[in-house]
Amino acid sequence: MDTAAHVDGLNRRFGVAGVAEVVVGNGGLPMVRISSEAATAEISLYGAQVLSWRPAGEEEVLFLSERSRWEPGAAIRGGIPVCFPWFRDKADDAKAPKHGFVRTKEWRLDSLRADQDGTVTLLCVTGSDDETRRWWPHEFLLAYRMRIGHTLRLELSVVNRGTSALRFEEALHTYFHVGDVRQTKVHGLDGAKYLDNMDANRAKMQQADLEIARQTDNAYMDTGAAVEAIDWTLGRRLRTEKMNSASTVVWNPWQEGAAGMSDMEPEAWQRMLCVEASNVLGCAVQLGSGEEHTLRATLSVNRE
Numbered sequence: 001m002d003t004a005a006h007v008d009g010l011n012r013r014f015g016v017a018g019v020a021e022v023v024v025g026n027g028g029l030p031m032v033r034i035s036s037e038a039a040t041a042e043i044s045l046y047g048a049q050v051l052s053w054r055p056a057g058e059e060e061v062l063f064l065s066e067r068s069r070w071e072p073g074a075a076i077r078g079g080i081p082v083c084f085p086w087f088r089d090k091a092d093d094a095k096a097p098k099h100g101f102v103r104t105k106e107w108r109l110d111s112l113r114a115d116q117d118g119t120v121t122l123l124c125v126t127g128s129d130d131e132t133r134r135w136w137p138h139e140f141l142l143a144y145r146m147r148i149g150h151t152l153r154l155e156l157s158v159v160n161r162g163t164s165a166l167r168f169e170e171a172l173h174t175y176f177h178v179g180d181v182r183q184t185k186v187h188g189l190d191g192a193k194y195l196d197n198m199d200a201n202r203a204k205m206q207q208a209d210l211e212i213a214r215q216t217d218n219a220y221m222d223t224g225a226a227v228e229a230i231d232w233t234l235g236r237r238l239r240t241e242k243m244n245s246a247s248t249v250v251w252n253p254w255q256e257g258a259a260g261m262s263d264m265e266p267e268a269w270q271r272m273l274c275v276e277a278s279n280v281l282g283c284a285v286q287l288g289s290g291e292e293h294t295l296r297a298t299l300s301v302n303r304e
């Protein structure tokens with residue numbers, strides 16, 4: 001089936017007149033576009049990736065690279081990529097796709113609902129198939145519920161459909177749009193232990209708020225605390241509240257890291273900061289046969 005017919009079919013089935021529409025997005029990838037009294041948003045079914053979220057009266061909350069590649073097999077640079085079932089490189093297979101295989105897979109749109117107050121809820125699902133078994137020999141189902149309104153509530157549920165236990169990592173790799181990352185700090189991690197990926201993953205302790213003053217790739221462990229990116233330039237606090245998320249990753253590539261990335265403009269690192277509700281590294285999740293695990297992140301914007 002061609003993309004236009006596929007998208008047309010989805011729109012006839014799920015579209016909500018004047019509020020939510022399934023359209024052909026960049027690179028011909030199907031996307032849900034939402035425009036309600038509570039928020040506007042765009043969600044690509046490729047990766048089930050939120051690309052844009054703008055609560056009413058606010059400017060864009062998410063960073064999306066203007067040089068992102070939009071093609072099957074490549075990850076979209078920006079928005080909220082879903083990383084699963086491993087984070088960064090797969091420990092025992094250098095050829096495996098970085099951050100797992102679901103961010104480069106088209107998910108199935110399962111339901112879309114619009115409430116009276118303008119809140120829109122989307123459910124996207126995916127699961128094990130021949131392609132995922134090539135990399136990871138487990139049977140699983142992923143259900144990702146996105147509730148889009150004045151706040152953005154994201155719930156990623158993993159079900160172990162196999163007969164033995166499995167262990168996985170996961171992250172909602174949120175790229176926040178900030179005015180200037182050098183004038184942004186992260187609050188909520190004071191006293192947390194972290195693994196510094198810029199320093200051979202040495203264990204360190206966060207003292208006070210995190211100032212972003214260099215290339216930063218910290219995985220904060222054993223912390224369920226809410227975190228706030230305080231953006232002095234745009235005068236707002238970008239808050240992430242977490243449930244069933246034991247780690248938080250904070251990443252900015254800075255000039256050096258961005259120089260090696262072909263899908264980002266050279267200066268774009270200044271306008272982004274990743275704060276990622278996750279369960280990674282030593283906080284990976286162990287799930288018995290038939291069990292389910294749900295990670296939740298609730299994003300909100302508060303004016304300074």
Ligand code: TA6
Nearest residue numbers: 075088098099197217249251274
């Ligand atoms: O979340 C931090 C991180 O794991 C970094 O190490 C950095 O490489 C980043 O993700 C981006 O990864 P990507 O595969 O999207 O280029």
